[in-house]
Amino acid sequence: xxxxxxxxxxxxxxxxxxxxxxxxxxxxxxxxxxxxxxxxxxxxxxxxxxxxxxxxxxxxxxxxxxxxxxxxxxxxxxxxxxxxxxxxxxxxxxxxxxxxxxxxxxxxxxxxxxxxxxxxxxxxxxxxxxxxxxxxxxxxxxxxxxxxxxxxxxxxxxxxxxxxxxxxxxxxxxxxxxxxxxxxxxxxxxxxxxxxxxxxxxxxxxxxxxxxxxxxxxxxxxxxxxxxxxxxxxxxxxxxxxxxxxxxxxxxxxxxxxxxxxxxxxxxxxxxxxxxxxxxxxxxxxxxxxxxxxxxxxxxxxxxxxxxxxxxxxxxxxxxxxxxxxxxxxxxxxxxxxxxxxxx
Numbered sequence: 348x349x350x351x352x353x354x355x356x357x358x359x360x361x362x363x364x365x366x367x368x369x370x371x372x373x374x375x376x377x378x379x380x381x382x383x384x385x386x387x388x389x390x391x392x393x394x395x396x397x398x399x400x401x402x403x404x405x406x407x408x409x410x411x412x413x414x415x416x417x418x419x420x421x422x423x424x425x426x427x428x429x430x431x432x433x434x435x436x437x438x439x440x441x442x443x444x445x446x447x448x449x450x451x452x453x454x455x456x457x458x459x460x461x462x463x464x465x466x467x468x469x470x471x472x473x474x475x476x477x478x479x480x481x482x483x484x485x486x487x488x489x490x491x492x493x494x495x496x497x498x499x500x501x502x503x504x505x506x507x508x509x510x511x512x513x514x515x516x517x518x519x520x521x522x523x524x525x526x527x528x529x530x531x532x533x534x535x536x537x538x539x540x541x542x543x544x545x546x547x548x549x550x551x552x553x554x555x556x557x558x559x560x561x562x563x564x565x566x567x568x569x570x571x572x573x574x575x576x577x578x579x580x581x582x583x584x585x586x587x588x589x590x591x592x593x594x595x596x597x598x599x600x601x602x603x604x605x606x607x608x609x610x611x612x613x614x615x616x617x618x619x620x621x622x623x624x625x626x627x628x629x630x631x632x633x634x635x636x637x638x639x640x641x642x643x644x645x646x647x648x649x650x651x652x653x654x655x656x657x658x659x660x661x662x663x664x665x666x667x668x669x670x671x672x673x674x675x676x677x678x679x680x681x682x683x684x685x686x687x688x689x690x691x
Contacts, residue, residue, distance in 0.1 A: 353415040362407035414483030546574040557604035566598040592631040600687045603663045614641040640682035
């Protein structure tokens with residue numbers, strides 16, 4: 348899941364509120380002095396009050412930003428690494444703030460700090476840091492939960508859309524299958540044509556059946572890819588070749604349906620295929636990933652398409668696998684990596 352950013356307006360509001368609450372005793376003291384008409388109350392109190400308030404607002408904002416956003420969004424850390432990084436950064440921020448506060452206060456306020464003031468200052472900021480840490484954790488969990496809820500709703504919507512599409516496709520699928528069977532009987536003496544129709548029939552049946560599943564096994568996908576490959580080789584003959592080498596131990600893993608076929612189809616659709624430049628598509632496994640790659644030779648006239656196939660696959664992968672596909676272009680080779688989740 349891609350982590351969301353906790354809104355800056357929310358962090359600023361909380362920082363202002365906490366700074367005001369922590370400064371409340373001193374606010375009351377300043378108010379009492381103003382109300383009593385104390386002549387000794389001078390601008391130094393106002394400067395001291397504003398100095399403390401500004402420092403607490405900045406400290407609260409910085410700690411919330413580090414704990415809720417920076418470590419998770421900018422540094423992209425997770426788990427133990429994120430926790431350790433947060434603690435280290437919080438302590439550095441605390442030390443830097445206290446040091447700067449003690450250096451600037453005598454200069455700006457023109458009033459020395461007693462040992463008691465220094466001890467109370469340290470205690471106050473340490474307490475504030477602990478409170479901010481837990482508030483930031485709550486903000487991060489709330490943001491993650493909101494995105495998780497949105498993704499679940501989006502997935503439900505996609506499932507409903509798939510069901511609707513399946514219903515539309517199933518209005519009368521028997522008509523098409525019966526037509527294909529009739530065509531097979533007409534061309535029975537033509538073995539290549541008969542095989543072509545059988546492959547086409549299998550592909551159509553697989554598309555209908557996979558509409559009921561979010562994930563299918565790689566073994567099923569390879570069988571479907573073999574039928575699609577047969578159709579492509581019938582069309583392009585020796586101008587199109589495909590090499591498939593998937594480790595047997597990975598064939599039980601799950602991927603979104605039609606993922607392999609979509610990527611091979613993209614290679615066919617967007618690259619030149621000719622006698623002088625035949626297209627070779629390689630589908631192979633390495634460790635816990637499947638790779639689909641081909642030489643990058645863009646067509647001079649691009650085939651028609653929506654351009655959303657790869658984007659759609661990436662969204663499905665993120666929603667269903669909580670992983671992202673990796674797209675690379677190196678040394679004239681276009682490569683897509685599909686990471687695989689282990690069978691639980």
